[in-house]
Amino acid sequence: MIELRNIKRQFGQTTVLEDISLTVENGSFTTLLGASGSGKSTTLRIIAGLDTPTSGSVMINGQDVTQAPAAARNIAMVFQSYALYPHMDVRGNITLPLAMRNMNRLERAPLLNKLLPSARQKAQNHQEQVESIARMLEIEHLLARKPSQLSGGQKQRVAMGRALVRDPVAFLLDEPLSNLDAKLRGQMRGELIDLHKRTGKTFIYVTHDQAEAMSMSDQIAIFMHGVIVQKGTPHDLYERPATKEVAAFIGDHPINFIECSVEGNVVRGPLGIFVLDEAVSCQNVVIGVRPEVMELSSETAVNGKVERVEYFGSKATASLSLSNGQMIQVVLEDTSTLPETGSACGLSFELSRAHVFDAQTGLRLDVKVAACVQDAAAE
C-alpha cells in the first residue's frame, strides 16, 4: 500500500502541491488525472523518490520512505519521454536495472565480467529474464537496436520492459501514451490493462486525458491547482462529481451548465421550473446536465433552436440555442433522422441524472431534481 499523507511541495514562493493525501491499495490501478500544471508529475516524482516534499510523508507498505532515495524504494517508472539510454541497445536498456541491483561493481566492469564466473552466471540469468519480458511485450526482434532506431510505440514498450524486468513494488507511469497517435494509444491502453491484470502489480498512472483515466482505473484522483478535488471510482466521478469543475472535466462530451435561481426547493431557469427533492439554502444553483442524458423531445414545449448538427456515424450531437442565447449540447443516439438546422425543438432530460451545484462555491448540493413543473416556453 502506498500512502501520501498531507504532502505539500513548494518551489520557492509558489506552492505546487497543497495538502495531498492519497491511499493506493496494493494491486490497484490508480490514475492521477488533471489539467496541465496541476501537479500530477510532481506528485509522481515524490512517490518515486525523485523529489522530496516540503512537508508531509510518503509511506510504502507501512514504512516511512519520505527521505529514502529512489533506488531504495524499488519503484519502477516510465517517463513521458521514455528516457531510454541512447547509447545502449534495447537489450542493454532492459538489462541495466537488473545489473545495477544484482551485480557489484566488479561484476559490472566491462572486461572483468567476462572472466568472473559469478558475473557470467548472473549475466546469463539476466539475459533469460530480459528475453522473457521482450517476448511478453513482443519486442524480441528489436533487442539489438538502438533507441534512435525505434518508433514511438516501440520505445514505449522498451520503457515498459525496463520497468517490468525487475519486479518492483509499483509502476509509476507519467503520461506514457501521450506521444503516440490516437490508434496506437487505444491499442496500448488495452495492453496496459492486460498487463495490469497479468502482473497484479500496483499501477499509478498520470494522464490529462479523462477517457484514458475512466477506461483504465480502479481509482481516479482529480488534481486541480495542486489539490485533489475528488477521488473515487470512475463511476463515482461520473455520477456524483463533487464540484462543477470535476463535472466539466469528466465525460466525453462537455457537460451543460444551466444557471437557475432558487427559492426553497423551486428552481427557475431557461429550461423551465423544476422542483428539488429537498430545499436548499443558496440563492442560485447551477444544474449540470450531460449531453448524453438529454433528448430532443416533441412532448415538451418548444424551447430551443437547432444551430448545428455534427454526425459521427454511431451517434450525432446537436447544438441548440435557448431563448436566453445559451448553447446546449445534446447527444442523439438515434441517427436515422437528424433534426434540421434552424428548426425549433423541445428539450428534456433524465431528471434523476442531473447534478445540482451551488452557483457561488461550485460545490455539489446533495439534492435531486424531482420533477419538472413547467417547461420554458409555457412560462
Place this chain on the structure above:
Amino acid sequence: MATVTTPMLPRRVHNALTDLALVGPATLAMLCLIFVPAVLVAVLSFTDYQFGAKAFNWIGLENYVELFTDRTGKRAVFNTLYYAAIVIPCSMILSLLVAMGVHQVASWNKTCANIFRTSFFLPVAATLVAMATVWEMLLHPTLGLVNIVLDMIGIGGERWLSDRKLVLTTLAAIGVWETVGYNMVLFLAGLASIPRHLYEAAEIDGADRGWERFWTVTWPMLGPTTLFVMVITATRSFRVFETVATLTKGGPAFASDTLVYAMYREGFIYFKAGYASAITMVFFIFVFALTMLKVVVAERKVHYR
C-alpha cells in the same frame, strides 16, 4: 487551353546555373585563398627554394627525409608529439572535472558558478603573448613566485624554462592551463544538454551513486562533446607556437623546438621556404588525420545512430 511558356533553358540547366551563381564566388575565393596556396606549399616542399632566390631545384623528398632524420627535425616532431601527449589527456581530464564541479555548483548557487567559470575562462580571453610574460616572471629561477613558494615549503626550485629536461613539460603545463578554460566551457555546454530525465531514469534503475551515474549517463552522453574537445585540443597543441616563441625560442639547445616554431624559424629567419613548406605539410597531415578521425568516429560511435 492555357499554354505553358517554354523557358529558354531547360529547367535543370537553369537550376544548375542558379546554384553555380550562388556558390560560385565563395568557392572561387576559397580556391584562390586556401587551395592554391596549399598546393603551392605542397609543390615548394619538394624544392630547395629560398625566399628571394631566382631559381630552385627539384629535390624530391629530401626535405622530408631531412625533417625525419636530421637531429633538429626529429626533435621538433618528437617534441610536438610529447607536448600533445601531455596536453591532450591532462587538459581533457582536468577540464571535465572542473566542468562537472562548476555544473554541480551551478545547481545550488548560480553566482558562485559564474565566478568559477569566468576565472577559468580568463586565460582563453587574454592574449597569450601577454600571459606568457606573466608566466616568464612567475617562473623566473630566482625572482619568480613559483620558486619562492617552493623554497618556502622546503622544496628546491627548478630552472623551469632553461633546464633541458624540464622545459617541454613546463610549456605543456602552461598549455594545459591555457586550454582548460575553453574545454571547460565546451564540457559545460555538453553537461547542460544532457536531459534531466536520463539521470532520473538512472536513479530509479539503481545507478544513483556518483560513479554509476557517471558511467551510465554522463560519460556516454558527453561522447560528441568529448570527441570535439579532443580534436580541438589536439589541433591546438600541434600548433603550439606563442609560448615557445616568447618564452624559450625553442631552446635551450632545441629542447623545446616544436613543428610550428621550426617552421617559423626555417621559413622566416633562415628563409628556407622549401624546408618550411615540408614542415607545413607534415603539420597539415597531422591535423588532417585528426579531422578524419573525428568524422569517422563521430558519425559511427558517439551519436548513437
